[in-house]
Amino acid sequence: MAAPPPSSPSPPPAAAAAATQQTQPHPQTPFYELVKGNSGIEKVLLRGTRGFSAEVYLYGAQVTSWKNDHAEELLFVSSKAIFKPPKAIRGGIPICFPQFGTHGNLEQHGFARNRLWTIDDNPPPLPVNPAIKSFVDLILRPSDEDLKIWPHSFEFRLRVALGPNGDLSLTSRIRNTNTDGRSFSYTFAYHTYFSVSDISEVRVEGLETMDYLDNLKGKERFTEQGDAIVFESEIDKVYLAAPSKIAIIDHEKKRTFVLTKEGLPDAVVWNPWDKKAKAMQDFGDGEYKHMLCVEPAAVEKPITLKPGEEWKGRLALSAVPSSYCSGQLDPLKVLQG
Numbered sequence: 001m002a003a004p005p006p007s008s009p010s011p012p013p014a015a016a017a018a019a020t021q022q023t024q025p026h027p028q029t030p031f032y033e034l035v036k037g038n039s040g041i042e043k044v045l046l047r048g049t050r051g052f053s054a055e056v057y058l059y060g061a062q063v064t065s066w067k068n069d070h071a072e073e074l075l076f077v078s079s080k081a082i083f084k085p086p087k088a089i090r091g092g093i094p095i096c097f098p099q100f101g102t103h104g105n106l107e108q109h110g111f112a113r114n115r116l117w118t119i120d121d122n123p124p125p126l127p128v129n130p131a132i133k134s135f136v137d138l139i140l141r142p143s144d145e146d147l148k149i150w151p152h153s154f155e156f157r158l159r160v161a162l163g164p165n166g167d168l169s170l171t172s173r174i175r176n177t178n179t180d181g182r183s184f185s186y187t188f189a190y191h192t193y194f195s196v197s198d199i200s201e202v203r204v205e206g207l208e209t210m211d212y213l214d215n216l217k218g219k220e221r222f223t224e225q226g227d228a229i230v231f232e233s234e235i236d237k238v239y240l241a242a243p244s245k246i247a248i249i250d251h252e253k254k255r256t257f258v259l260t261k262e263g264l265p266d267a268v269v270w271n272p273w274d275k276k277a278k279a280m281q282d283f284g285d286g287e288y289k290h291m292l293c294v295e296p297a298a299v300e301k302p303i304t305l306k307p308g309e310e311w312k313g314r315l316a317l318s319a320v321p322s323s324y325c326s327g328q329l330d331p332l333k334v335l336q337g
């Protein structure tokens with residue numbers, strides 16, 4: 001379903017004003033295409049200017065592709081990913097809601113990532129950059145089965161937008177629609193899998209000196225020491241109160257990913273490394289070398305919403321050439337370009 005291009009017939013003068021209103025693209029008019037993806041599941045294609053593109057599966061509202069103007073894939077999706085329930089798709093940007101990881105009694109990472117979302121063609125207005133022409137709004141409401149495992153009524157709206165410079169943004173709006181007066185609490189993450197040339201050539205800046213919970217050590221709290229984060233073995237850490245900008249610098253590709261997060265205090269960093277990779281059915285043995293998850297999240301302090309309240313959490317991603325000399329620049333200057 002592609003949004004119609006603005007047409008320009010010559011209506012009679014009296015009808016001209018009304019016709020213009022109907023045919024001019026409103027800034028909120030979504031420009032996307034709906035096509036069949038793997039396993040026959042529908043996916044949304046977003047196409048930006050200069051060849052930028054992104055894909056979003058209705059299954060999990062999961063972004064599975066984000067390409068730059070050279071058609072290079074910027075996100076990692078496993079060659080063994082399974083595109084059907086009940087598994088979440090291994091790669092892209094799964095959404096963890098209403099639980100991150102094992103921080104609660106639900107299945108790992110909650111159920112939003114393995115539910116079928118629908119397109120919301122009439123979402124409540126969201127302030128939008130008028131330069132953004134390619135976006136889609138998706139919505140998830142709980143089914144009767146979901147209400148049995150998490151007895152709360154909610155509306156989860158996700159907007160995925162492709163900016164004029166190829167930036168990708170995800171805006172989540174979660175509303176408590178309980179009619180019995182009850183609040184609910186949840187944890188959340190954008191479980192973003194970045195594609196990297198070689199994990200040993202990658203560093204993450206912005207998280208140094210942060211406190212973190214180490215999932216490999218029973219969620220014990222530690223403080224990161226020293227410089228930027230580099231990778232030599234399995235990592236599974238939840239950095240607490242992380243800055244709003246984090247950079248992933250891929251030296252071999254000469255590419256820097258810049259993540260900007262709002263409403264999401266924490267950031268999870270995960271790479272399974274060789275042993276865990278082998279144990280995962282939907283992940284290739286050597287694929288850990290070519291991916292890194294950096295996941296803007298709200299983990300340590302769950303978010304609580306009273307009935308009628310809405311929360312917003314946003315992630316913006318950009319991929320820029322790194323004109324970066326290791327250790328010689330202030331990371332903040334790198335982040336600000």
Ligand SMILES: O=P(O)(O)OC[C@H]1O[C@@H](O)[C@H](O)[C@@H](O)[C@@H]1O
Nearest residue numbers: 101108109191215236268270295
């Ligand atoms: O295999 P899953 O459920 O997608 O989870 C993958 C990983 O996701 C990370 O976010 C968690 O911190 C890890 O503990 C977990 O192993």
